Amino acid sequence: MALSREEVEHIARLARLGITEADKDKFCDQLSNILEQFQTLEEVDTNNVLPTAQVTDRQNSMREDNILPSLPQDAVLSNAPWREQEYFRVRAVLEE
Amino acid sequence: MVVSQTTKNIDYETVIGLEVHVQLSTKSKMYCSCSAAYSSAPPNTHVCPVCLGLPGSLPVINKQAVEYTMMMGLALNCNIAEHSHFDRKSYPYPDLMKGFQISQYDAPLAYGGWIDIETEQVVNRIRITRVHLEEDVSKLLHQTNSLGEIYSLVDVNRSGVPLMEVVSEPDIRSPEEARHYLMTLHSIVRYLGISTGNMEEGSFRCDANISIRERGTTRSNNKVEVKNMNSFKAVYQALSFEAQRQRELVQKGEHISMETRGWVDNKEITVSQRSKEYAHDYRYFPEPDLPPLVIERNWVTEIQKNMPELAQQKRDRFVEQYGLSLYDASLLTESRALADYFETCLKSPALQNLPKQKAAKELSNWLLGEFNRLLNLSNIDITRTKITPQMMGELIVFANDNIINISSGKVVLEVMFQTGKIAKDIIAEMNLARIGDTSAIDEIVKQAIQANPDAVADYKRGKEQALKFLVGQVMRISKGRADAKITAEIIKQNLIEGE
């Protein structure tokens, strides 16, 4: 299950990661290895098993509609890489 | 020999599907306990680690939002899923701090429903594909500073507010039908009390997919997605514009490109919106932080049992129970608040002595006429009116008993509306009681006749208009209090005697 360079570039772009040419080769190998590892799961017969995305066995975990205090505004903004007054500042998001 | 002509005048039909996003009026957000009242709060004050997607934070489903969505599903004749779950949708924009939106992909809460839409007496059944639950995004404020830098500011308050999405099948055939469909959905969410439905504030938003195809065929041209329609009128205008634009392109032999277009309200056109560099890659997968929902049927039954009566049912009941016309009943049930006010008035002690259907008819006339005019004029919501149902009932009884005539009744209603005083006091203070006493009216009639010899002469020459004029003069002198019928009689008597 080898990944192509194009696929690695695509994944990097989706993850908003800038990677060097050398990284691309490295990640090609590493990601392909990981996928290969998962291939071993194919050996299990799952024909009669329903798909699941959960391992907790929980269901219907819900909360009542009550308000609890939020964080103080300064705490909310404390990790902002870029802040302006009471807002997070980010690079321009063009109106689509 | 007749050669069949390939005609340019092909008959096209319009094919529309709508996606409607409705903010639910829960107290708290969808996956955390922050207040959902985002618009009134200072920026970034309704925000917690879940809203920010901080490591280690854990979302929990708001049960109320699930129940509201089930209510909507039931109102739209949908199946309520037995198994449902949430999915993660990758979304690399800064209006969601997590970098993804928790939505529903392949297991929506409700699916496979329909509603009937009546447009110009034709009923069309619009199928509902699905109703699912997701979260709203942050508000972005686009800025340009004095250095000419362009950037955005993020207010996270709105992020995580429960958003219900209703998706229709492409069963809508005209912009007018789209408008009706939307108004019906709007009425349902208002009746269910699950959203403010405020379109200007974005609590009720609509995107459309629209294409055209040769009538009788099933293969449509490319469809166009239309956004930025912020009112029922805008939806109608944008879709009309787009239906026309697509027809013109095809007639010129041009290609309709598959794209997203935005409605520009002040120019009344749609414009192409910048297409993304590469297609969306949402990479949906089941949300690992939210265990799935298993919806027992008795939960559904419980919700079904507590569903309020919806507009159409109420309208039909008003016709049946109160003998109102379908037209009046439709107007009265347009909003639940008005319908509720109507019924509370009917139950007021004041109206108990009138026959039910008579009271309903009189009340309906007052509410849809003068009262409605006053509400619109002052832009006051009916739930805030100073006129209590009992006060309204008393006014109607005074008018019905001929204590005041209609024109005085309107004056009383207006003063009541402005001041909150009761009808009895207003009638006394403003001296509005009807003059029904013949000798009192006779005196005023004599004044009017004396002051208007021309009209008298006209009447004697057979001009019926002159009588109306004289009645008007009596009304003017009596400040509208004289009984109109008695006045007309007395004028006639006087003029005959005067011969």
Ligand SMILES: [Zn+2]
């Ligand atoms: Zn929160």
